[in-house]
Amino acid sequence: MxxxxxxxxxxxxxxxxxxxxxxxxxxxxxxxxxxxxxxxxxxxxxxxxxxxxxxxxxxxxxxxxxxxxxxxxxxxxxMESPDGTLHPIQKAFLDSGAVQCGFCTPGMVMSAYVLLLSNPEPDRETVRKAMRGNLCRCTGYQQIIDAVELAAKRIKDQNLSILAGCLS
Ligand code: FES
Ligand code: FES
Missing domain, CATH: 3.10.20.30 (Beta-grasp domain)
Incomplete structure (x- = not known):
């Protein structure tokens, strides 16, 4: 390089x-x-x-x-796979209603990704703390925390890869 x-x-x-x-x-x-x-x-x-x-x-x-x-x-x-499949964190944000205007969402997804890379099963308070540097003016944050928990659960239960699509 x-x-x-x-x-x-x-x-x-x-x-x-x-x-x-x-x-x-x-x-x-x-x-x-x-x-x-x-x-x-x-x-x-x-x-x-x-x-x-x-x-x-x-x-x-x-x-x-x-x-x-x-x-x-x-x-x-x-984050998505080369075939266009959304990363489990992106999918969980959509399924949890955590995307409203969407402006904060890319940064939120990236912060969630770093959290789950190092801590695949964070409790709610840990999620809250990990995301507190990302501001959202729309959602009230609950759905965002729900989304990170849902992503963690799906990755574990369905044995999904956490790795960003571009790295897999
Ligand atoms: S645009 Fe970088 S922290 Fe706000
Ligand atoms: S969804 Fe609008 S700022 Fe977060």
Whole structure:
């Protein structure tokens, strides 16, 4: 891998010198046109821009691309399977009524993914704490917590893969 490369949803990209200075959020939305990652505040406050870098949740609006080289990034676009099947977390959000305007949803799904990667059977309070950095103005949060619990249950009961589709 080139030293100025980054892997996004399983695909490697080489960054120009100018691109090293922009944020991950700008790179995703404006260079790659991966607009599933949302820009809510651009100040690190709302969580709508959350993506995964080497299995950790990061706020892409606060991350310079120069800090992302060599990392593997997963965005909401990388969650579904190559055949278009939604990731179990995405499906659970839909089935639980956890998506209203949908603006917060990509960031919520990514935060839920990081939680379930490290803790496949979190209790409700643990889910609540893990999601509290992601703001939602529509749902009142209960359905979101329900969705994460439902996803965890389905992954366990149906022996589904937790891995993002782009990595499987
Ligand atoms: S857009 Fe990054 S935290 Fe709000
Ligand atoms: S569903 Fe609208 S902000 Fe969360």
């Amino acid at each position: 080139n030293k100025n490369s980054v892997t996004i949803n399983g695909k490697e990209y080489t960054l120009s010198d100018e691109q090293l200075d922009i944020t991950l959020l700008t790179y995703l939305r404006e260079v790659l046109v991966l607009t599933g990652t949302k820009n809510g505040c651009e100040k690190g406050l709302c969580g709508s821009c959350t993506v995964i870098a080497d299995n950790k949740a990061v706020r892409s609006c606060r991350m310079a691309m120069s800090k992302m080289t060599g990392k593997s990034i997963v965005t909401i676009e990388g």
